[in-house]
Amino acid sequence: MxxxxxxxxxxxxxxxxxxxxxxxxxxxxxxxxxxxxxxxxxxxxxxxxxxxxxxxxxxxxxxxxxxxxxxxxxxxxxxxxxxxxxxxxxxxxxxxxxxxxxxxxxxxxxxxxxxxxxxKARHVEGIADALHSIFSRHQLDLESLLIAGPPRSGKTTLLRDCARFFSAQGERVTIVDERSELAGYHNGHYGFALGLHLDVLDGWPKAEGLNVAIRTLGPDRVIVDEIGSREDLQAVSHALHAGVKVVASIHAQTYDDLRHRGQGELSVENLFDAVVFLHKGETPGMIHEIWHHHEKVWKVPS
CATH class of the missing domain: 3.30.450 (Beta-Lactamase)
Incomplete structure (x- = not known):
């Protein structure tokens, strides 16, 4: 409904x-x-x-x-x-x-x-496939990935479809769903069909949920929405050092917006291999540009 x-x-x-x-x-x-x-x-x-x-x-x-x-x-x-x-x-x-x-x-x-x-929460299938195609054409790996954009640009929508995409690839995916938005869990049922290889930590604070996922669920990849606090960044770092890939989102419109988010090894620039920037459009999750290891590698054609 x-x-x-x-x-x-x-x-x-x-x-x-x-x-x-x-x-x-x-x-x-x-x-x-x-x-x-x-x-x-x-x-x-x-x-x-x-x-x-x-x-x-x-x-x-x-x-x-x-x-x-x-x-x-x-x-x-x-x-x-x-x-x-x-x-x-x-x-x-x-x-x-x-x-x-x-x-x-x-x-x-x-x-x-x-x-x-x-x-309204939106479920749009195929936008993660489009992201994967761009990465493949540029011979980039979809490892640790940060999705950035302004409010209502479709960050959560793309995260949700990333969960579906990686689960369809056979990866063991865990969603840390603090606000019950990504998987839409309610009364024993999920609101979205996100694949067969998926676990959900519903209602867990992001940092604590990331740590629990690593200790107990053995994921290949963890997906989490709207990181930002130092505790969040520490938990992401812990996951990456444990060999778990992380896909996360953050509020930011340009790469310069990220330069002062965290410090040293806990800066978002150093934690994530790639940053995908979205912009508002008729379709949620529209990719505007991609940065990989501090360099812009793709921008939407004019």
Whole structure:
């Protein structure tokens, strides 16, 4: 089910009244306190309406929606809220804006919700095959690989397809799926078909999950989304030194953006053999350029 299918009415029915071409192309539905609810496609934006009336997000509506999607058990999902999201079945995610609640110097949860972003998880098969073809033409190995790009460029989509691709090659792949997005695990089932040689550590923090994967699952390759902390980089380094290949993603738009991420052996430049940069486009996971051992080796033809 798509993420807006979990909304209560009147919002759900209003969304499914969109034209079929817009519904097929719908990427996000955003609620903002005391502002119109907006639907976002690849190249269009419009307010959500019931008839001619634009729907406005008021506080009681936002609180009600959060209660419904959290199945009225916010306490059980405190860890997700602390990181600003709730996960839906199928790998979809609801980003949440609100007030940070502090306790003993740490953010423990979120309250006073002021915004919700229902974002559709996309599964596009074949983009990892295209990446492999580029690497093969340039006689490069797909060893340790970092996927970089701005938000909504398809980093998670490409990571997900990399899991499918390497599993199809017979590699033993482990996904460390902190936010239940990559494999879309929910109630005993995966939201995406990613192959037969795949294990998933669902809900594990990235660094701890990487270490557990190496100790217990014996993977050929580990796939992990959105690294960045020193602990993440240390865990990646540990995996690589153990002979495990790593495919990870990071927020960055240019190679210069990566030059100060970590230091020495723990810099992302030194950890990963190759960096693949994506850019936003109609198709998620569009490859813009590839760097290999600090040199640009490919760029999308003009």
């Amino acid at each position: 798509e993420p807006w299918g979990y909304l209560p009415n009147p919002w759900r029915d209003a969304i499914f009244q969109l034209s079929s071409d817009k519904l097929d192309n719908l990427e996000e539905v955003r609620f903002r306190l005391d502002r119109p609810v907006y639907c976002y496609g690849s190249y269009w934006v419009e307010p959500l309406k019931v008839g001619d009336q634009v729907l406005i997000g008021i506080q009681s509506d936002l609180d009600h929606i959060v209660g419904v999607i959290a199945q009225h058990s916010l306490y059980a999902r405190t860890e997700e809220l602390r990181h600003g999201y709730l996960t839906l079945p199928g790998g979809h995610r609801v980003g949440i804006a609100g007030k940070a609640i502090w306790e003993n110097g740490k953010i423990v949860t979120m309250g006073d919700v002021t915004g919700l972003n229902f974002r």
